[in-house]
Amino acid sequence: MGEHHGPAKGISRWFLTTNHKDIGALYLWFSFAMFLLGGSFAMIIRAELFQPGLQLVEPEFFNQMTTMHGLVMVFGAIMPAFVGLANYMIPMMIGAPDMALPRMNNWSFWILPPAFTILAGTLFMEGGGPNFGWTFYAPLSTTYAPPSVTFFIFGVHIMGLSSIMGAINIIATIVNMRAPGMTYMKMPLFVWTWLITAFLLVAVMPVLAGAVTMMLMDIHFGTSFFSAAGGGDPVLFQHIFWFFGHPEVYIIILPAFGVVSHIIPAFSRKPLFGYDSMVYATASIAFLSFIVWAHHMYTVGMPVAGELFFMYATTLIAVPTAAKVFNWITTMFRGSLSFETPMLFAIGFVVLFTIGGFTGLMLSIAPADFQYHDTYFVVAHFHYTMVAGAIFAMSASVYYWIHKWTGRRYNESMGKAHFWISFLGFNLTFFPQHFVGLAGMPRRIPDYALQFADFNMMSSIGAFIYGASQLLFLYNVIATIRSGKKDDTAKTWDGAEGLEWEVPSPAPYHTFSVPPQVK
Amino acid sequence: MKTQEKNILFTTAKLAVVAVAMFAFVFVVMVPLYNVLCDVLGINGRTGDRYEATEIVIDTDRQVEVQFVANFNEEMPWGFKPSVTMVKVNPGASNETVFLAHNPMPKDMVAQAIPSISPARAAEYFHKTECFCFNEQPLTAGESAELPLVYIVDRDLPKDIKTITLSYTLFDITERVQRTDS
Numbered sequence: 001m002g003e004h005h006g007p008a009k010g011i012s013r014w015f016l017t018t019n020h021k022d023i024g025a026l027y028l029w030f031s032f033a034m035f036l037l038g039g040s041f042a043m044i045i046r047a048e049l050f051q052p053g054l055q056l057v058e059p060e061f062f063n064q065m066t067t068m069h070g071l072v073m074v075f076g077a078i079m080p081a082f083v084g085l086a087n088y089m090i091p092m093m094i095g096a097p098d099m100a101l102p103r104m105n106n107w108s109f110w111i112l113p114p115a116f117t118i119l120a121g122t123l124f125m126e127g128g129g130p131n132f133g134w135t136f137y138a139p140l141s142t143t144y145a146p147p148s149v150t151f152f153i154f155g156v157h158i159m160g161l162s163s164i165m166g167a168i169n170i171i172a173t174i175v176n177m178r179a180p181g182m183t184y185m186k187m188p189l190f191v192w193t194w195l196i197t198a199f200l201l202v203a204v205m206p207v208l209a210g211a212v213t214m215m216l217m218d219i220h221f222g223t224s225f226f227s228a229a230g231g232g233d234p235v236l237f238q239h240i241f242w243f244f245g246h247p248e249v250y251i252i253i254l255p256a257f258g259v260v261s262h263i264i265p266a267f268s269r270k271p272l273f274g275y276d277s278m279v280y281a282t283a284s285i286a287f288l289s290f291i292v293w294a295h296h297m298y299t300v301g302m303p304v305a306g307e308l309f310f311m312y313a314t315t316l317i318a319v320p321t322a323a324k325v326f327n328w329i330t331t332m333f334r335g336s337l338s339f340e341t342p343m344l345f346a347i348g349f350v351v352l353f354t355i356g357g358f359t360g361l362m363l364s365i366a367p368a369d370f371q372y373h374d375t376y377f378v379v380a381h382f383h384y385t386m387v388a389g390a391i392f393a394m395s396a397s398v399y400y401w402i403h404k405w406t407g408r409r410y411n412e413s414m415g416k417a418h419f420w421i422s423f424l425g426f427n428l429t430f431f432p433q434h435f436v437g438l439a440g441m442p443r444r445i446p447d448y449a450l451q452f453a454d455f456n457m458m459s460s461i462g463a464f465i466y467g468a469s470q471l472l473f474l475y476n477v478i479a480t481i482r483s484g485k486k487d488d489t490a491k492t493w494d495g496a497e498g499l500e501w502e503v504p505s506p507a508p509y510h511t512f513s514v515p516p517q518v519k
Numbered sequence: 520m521k522t523q524e525k526n527i528l529f530t531t532a533k534l535a536v537v538a539v540a541m542f543a544f545v546f547v548v549m550v551p552l553y554n555v556l557c558d559v560l561g562i563n564g565r566t567g568d569r570y571e572a573t574e575i576v577i578d579t580d581r582q583v584e585v586q587f588v589a590n591f592n593e594e595m596p597w598g599f600k601p602s603v604t605m606v607k608v609n610p611g612a613s614n615e616t617v618f619l620a621h622n623p624m625p626k627d628m629v630a631q632a633i634p635s636i637s638p639a640r641a642a643e644y645f646h647k648t649e650c651f652c653f654n655e656q657p658l659t660a661g662e663s664a665e666l667p668l669v670y671i672v673d674r675d676l677p678k679d680i681k682t683i684t685l686s687y688t689l690f691d692i693t694e695r696v697q698r699t700d701s
Binding site: 100101164167168171172175176177202203204205206207209210211214222224225228229230231233236239240243301303 | 523526527530531534535537538539540541542544545546549550553554557560592631633639640688690691692695698699
């Protein structure tokens with residue numbers, strides 16, 4: 001206590017660090033690297049789909065690309081990005097000196113790079129990498145899987161362990177280390193959404209671990225959990241996977257909700273409308289996420305009663321989600337708005353995520369889903385929620401807090417250019433996919449019928465634009481760190497609220513060694 | 520400060536227990552529960568185990584069409600087909616049929632037949648008192664066999680069901696059997 005000391009010198013600082021800001025930064029950089037890796041896989045997919053017919057890659061390799069794109073983006077880019085943000089911001093937001101379990105924090109980050117090295121390494125193995133889709137349905141991922149599937153399973157186990165440790169750390173921090181006076185209902189919303197997300201992680205990552213363990217046993221130890229020949233059932237795999245997988249999509253989006261709930265009030269210069277309802281809506285979404293999993297599998301042949309139950313439960317999620325969207329809009333209503341880059345991304349988030357929500361409602365209708373199932377309509381839907389949802393929110397957070405992290409201002413024009421190019425590129429990529437999906441183009445296929453050619457070419461051009469705009473983002477971030485205008489204002493944005501704005505910019509290596517008093 | 524450290528450890532321990540419990544939950548709850556639900560509700564057209572006929576009362580006023588289908592899994596090389604593809608039966612009566620199997624390969628093989636009923640709602644009303652699907656079916660190289668099936672359609676079968684399709688998928692489990700034997 002008392003003495004402040006800076007970070008250790010040299011490269012070992014990064015390997016041995018237990019500082020939440022260092023680890024947060026590591027997570028953020030790692031996730032950005034994975035974002036570029038997963039993005040390059042997407043570029044290969046879109047290049048192949050630029051025209052009908054097989055031009056650039058073999059169908060086998062195309063399958064590996066769709067699979068690896070999904071896996072790397074979900075587990076390597078989005079999830080670690082928000083864990084990084086949580087590490088960096090939560091202690092500062094609740095007035096704590098660090099995370100509750102700093103050593104475990106180091107460990108949970110440093111097992112990630114090996115996990116993804118193993119996963120990416122499968123691409124160079126005999127028989128190629130995982131080619132069964134990111135949902136790795138049995139028996140594609142068991143009986144028919146390439147030999148590298150064992151490495152895939154090992155990789156999933158490690159990244160699952162990392163997520164569970166990260167989540168436990170976040171809960172332990174929030175529950176035990178809030179500054180005096182900060183009651184639960186005074187916590188910033190990013191802290192709230194992460195608390196709930198962390199509970200989801202602790203509950204469902206072990207389920208994913210169970211699913212891949214069963215695959216491992218089916219492949220190597222002669223069990224038949226998912227093999228009908230031995231009395232098992234491949235449909236069981238889908239139930240287990242989506243029991244994990246549906247809460248997983250809220251794990252991805254809830255922290256994004258939190259971020260947006262900080263940015264919109266800051267740039268509307270008004271307090272957030274309906275704080276309490278935001279908290280309750282988040283909790284209800286989390287609860288509902290456990291009882292809707294089978295809407296991913298309407299076509300497996302469930303009894304009608306099952307279809308109805310999952311259909312009603314799924315449409316019910318629209319209620320708390322709509323409450324959130326209305327709260328954000330009401331926060332902006334008659335506010336004194338300004339449109340700096342974080343706000344542009346936040347508004348882009350609200351508009352595009354809502355479109356993704358509406359297509360989600362369409363998909364939730366069981367009889368309609370029989371037509372939409374496994375088409376590009378689904379692809380369009382979940383990219384509207386995950387890219388325009390999670391990734392736009394993540395970009396918004398970087399612009400919102402980068403001055404706090406570096407003490408330097410980013411280039412506003414370049415930030416706005418990043419937003420507008422992303423926004424146009426994103427919509428050009430994914431909006432036409434609604435149409436080809438409704439017209440029946442299946443997902444995960446390297447070739448397609450001629451009538452889809454124009455929309456696919458638009459999609460591909462949009463994807464290249466969107467991909468290029470992320471390089472502009474990277475350049476802007478590096479330029480800010482190296483030569484951005486220095487500015488030691490504590491409060492980057494005049495309308496921003498929260499404890500993180502009370503520490504100097506850049507935030508010192510140790511903050512809140514003495515807890516602040518929250519009124 | 521000391522109490523805070525204690526609280527953190529306590530929270531961590533509780534959450535670690537939850538994580539381990541959820542991992543166990545998949546194996547000890549989800550898998551058995553899924554199987555029980557499928558059996559009880561007849562989801563997936565799963566049929567029950569051996570049925571012990573109690574009293575035989577035949578509903579002579581009603582006839583139900585029973586269709587037999589044979590499928591192969593993967594590259595199963597056997598010949599496998601029902602001796603008759605369709606019969607009309609009275610609910611309550613005990614009926615017999617055979618499936619014809621032939622192993623054309625120059626090696627001994629073991630097969631397992633997995634039944635499925637359509638419509639799935641009929642599964643709980645279709646009783647098998649004897650079925651080759653209860654056991655593994657070994658055939659030596661070139662051997663043929665008649666595989667027997669004795670079944671009863673329950674008198675409580677809902678009136679709107681007029682046709683029941685019983686499908687068998689034949690799996691090659693030679694390697695699996697060898698692995699467990701060795």
